Amino acid sequence: MTVRRSANGALVLEGVCPVEDAETLLQLLQTESAGPVDWTECRQLHTAVLQVILASGIVPAGPCGDALVRQWLAPKLLPAAGG
């Protein structure tokens, strides 16, 4: 499991996030206590996980650990650009 809830409630993505993480993340996002998403430690994001993040409309905190996402996609996730 590379997606977990940290002590402060943040949803942390770590290492290589495989396709299954999409469902886990989706479930966590739907719980009432869902905190911010932290993807700084995620080295590689699966497309399915990215899709959940895009669909949720949230902007994860900090620079993404996955270079492709950080360079090309994260800038477009800024509030002005929507999700």
Next chain:
Amino acid sequence: MSALQEQFVTEARELIRQANDDFIALERDGASRDRIDRVFRAFHTLKGSAGVVELPAMSIVMHAAEDLLAALRRGELGGNVDAFDQGLACLDLVSRWVDQFERAGSLTGQADEDGRAMAERLRSFLPRQAGPPEKSQSAADEGLLPEWASTLIASEREALAPRLPSHPSAMFAICYEPTAGCFFNGDDPLQLIRQLPGLLAFRVEPREAFLPLADLDPYACNLRLLAISTGELEEVRGVFRLVPDQVRIAAIPSEAGGIGLAGANDDERALISKVIEAQAELLRVPNRRGDLAGCVGAAARSAANALRHGEYLKLAETVEHAKALALSQRDAAPLLVALEQVLLAVDVAPPIVVVEDVDARTVASGDGSQQPAQRVLRVSEAKIEALINLAGELVVAKNALAHSAKRVEEELAGRGAVESIRRDHQTIERLVLELHGTILQLRMVPASQVFQSFPRLVRDISRQLGKKVELVTRGEGTEADKTIVDRLFEPLVHLVRNAVDHGIESPGERVAAGKPEAATVSIEASRIGDRFLVRVADDGRGIDPGVIRRKAAEKRIIPPEELAALTDEQAVELIFAAGFSTTSEVSDISGRGIGMDVVRSVVEQIGGRVSLQSKMGKGTTVQIELPTTIAMSRIMVVETGGQLFGISMDAVFETVRVNSDRISQIKNNTGFLFRDRVVPIVALAELMKLPAQTKDAAVAKLLVVMEAAGKIAALEIDAIHDRLDVVLKPMQGLLAGARGYAGTTLLGSGQVLLVLDIKELLP
């Protein structure tokens, strides 16, 4: 309708018209690459803007039309005339959609079906083997980018510019739409993107709007991945070798100025400059007066297209504006000035940077003295109408002021104030009239507005009839009031149809008669004094006065003895008589149940005259003579003795209902006290010698207090109907000498309304 949608409608119409013209020219003159490119661009822009305002049906049709054009350019269609027919039909369909969109803001469900059917018809002309993956490739080969690629490049341009290697190797736009179930196949689309050799831009978007999280299926891929990459085609293709059906790859032409990528591409700019310079050179050559519109139009179009090609959109717009101005002033100078300015702008800056600069430059030149008024303002017709109405009201108010001023003069004779009021009144009167005149000028439009539909019309009819007809238009720049130009359309259509259908002989007959096989129909506008002349001429068989006489006798158009007395010239004019039609069989082309009498009645409604000359075997010329502006009169329609009359609102002072106890009998006359003045009452029925009607004396009388030529009187009438702005037509023929009438006008119902000349009538 949002500003965006309005702009779409305006642009779409312009593009459709242009594509229409080019299509016809393509068919007539053969397929020149330049022209195909132009139609292609028009279609392409239409497709793009249809996407922006969300008209998928239109995008689908335009896409199919683009494929057709690509095939045409590759020479795969030959002279397949049916393909041209379908291309034109496709434009008709899109044109109807634009109308519908303008009215309703959307298209009906029927549009999707029509669109698909049209797309299929268009594709039916394509050579069989062209499957979808081939298509995007072939589009790339043609140096034309599919729409998604241009959109991608446009949206990523800012991001791209700094990242662009100074001499990029081949570049590719990639659109990757993984199937919904791709995750189950073990695909990770992002992983493929990571393998691209030289990523320059990348974005991910939902194919369809995301569902709320509660309904989201995390394992159904709903993404579209768009990327731009450098590298070798094989390399790029290799990345997607397992999903070839889900990806589209388009080569971005290396001379990418075409999409504005290589903004600093000097060669491209030099080329654009050269094109514009050539146009300016052409305009500097003193031209034959009649051809100005053509020269200006062609030069502006070439320059604007070159600019658009280089993504200098704002500059292209400047050129278009200057063209409109040049056409309206009938002088090439504004366009020439604009071209010179544009040249400077192109020389100094690449397109990406230049957009803002140029705007500032143009604005700055607006208040400088060198190039006055080179921008044209587009104003909606409704606003102009409102302005004209206001000016009209101002004229009425000015008339009321004249009255007040006169009273002041009478009551305060000898005081200083009187002189100052008189002076001010005169100033206001002059200014109001000037204002009114100037505002009417706003409505002046060139005849080209109505002429431009005819190449298509003539093409369609002549093809249907198997005749060869060349259409010549002259004097497109001649201006007249918009109402007149607009109303001219219907009679012109009828005349041109008639000319092609009845006037022009079949090619065989023409050759036998020693005439060229291709006939000529000309439409020509000119201006003589304040009259606007439009001539429709053909070199066909002419009208046989004998036939006309026979028909007129058969149909009893006029009594036999009058018919016998007519000269041949007069006899042919009988064609305009109501109920006359020279062909006994109703043809699809001109016999739509209306005859030349409709032409005459429409022309007369707008205050014009129509005449005809014809020479057997040589051809027929119909001349329509119109006023250049519509002199509108505001009238009030009143009823008395069961008849309607018009009276000019200028003379109306007030309408009142007066009870019989306020009416006093003075000798033989009746009168009533109106603002401290005894005003005589005149029954309009009596003035008009209408049968007297017995009236209940107890009923209040309806009076219109009028003032004309210094006399004041109250007209007794039965009822007041509408107030109308009408075009007065002077009394003609036998009635020309009738006194008491200012003229006639046609009511909406077709009834002729006599408008009274109050000055003559008041006792």
